[in-house]
Structure formats: structure tokens, C-alpha cells
Amino acid sequence: MLKSPMMKFLLIAAGLMLSSAAWAQDPALRGRDLLDDNCARCHAIDKNGASPREGAPAFRTLSRSFDMDEFATRLQGGLMSGHPDMPEFKFNEDDARAVATYLRSIQE
């Protein structure tokens, strides 16, 4: 009886496990999540859209000013001293790398 409710449940559970595993393994998605939590209230973090905060550059344009390899390192060291009323952010190595991976994927 393939169509039993139990079978359906198992299929759904397997599907959920697969998708959360994909999330854990995709640094770009994790990086986007981190930016969404910490930066998105001022910066545009996607391929489209304007920054909510006037003067804050859209992240898809960062490679115009920054070397993206260097950027990961700077995120770990606490990059953002220049921001007005901005909390200081420091990312650990994994997070910095995830953020840099995501940023690379959206550069114009």
C-alpha cells in the first residue's frame, strides 16, 4: 500500500531532511541569511532593489570598491569602522567565508 498516510509522511520527512541538508551545505545561502539578519535593514543584499538606508551601497556593487577575497578577511577583523551609527560586526572564519561566497554570487 504505497499510498498509505504513513508512506506520505515518510516521503515528506525525507524531503525536509534533504532540503535542510542542502541549506547547511550551501555557504551562499548561509551567507545571505547572515546578511539578512545583520545588514539588510540598511543595505540592499540581493541582485535587485535599493538599499533601505540612504547612502548605504547595494551589496551587489561592492566588488567595484573591494577585492572579494580580501573582503572575507576584513569581515573577520571587524571591517565596518566607517559606518555612522552602525554596530561593529565581526564574523568568524566560516561565516565570513559564507558571506563572501554569497556576495560573489550577486556581484554585477
Ligand code: HEC
Ligand atoms: C545602520 C545601518 C547599517 C547597517 C546595519 C549596515 N550598514 Fe554598511 N553602511 C551603512 C552606510 C550608511 C554606509 C555608507 C556610508 C559609509 O561608508 O560610512 C555603509 C557602507 C558599507 C560598506 C562600504 C565600505 C565602507 O566601509 O565605506 C560596506 C562594505 C558595508 N557597509 C558593509 C556592511 C555589512 C557587511 C553589514 C552587515 C554585517 C552592514 N554594512 C550593515 C549603513 C549600515
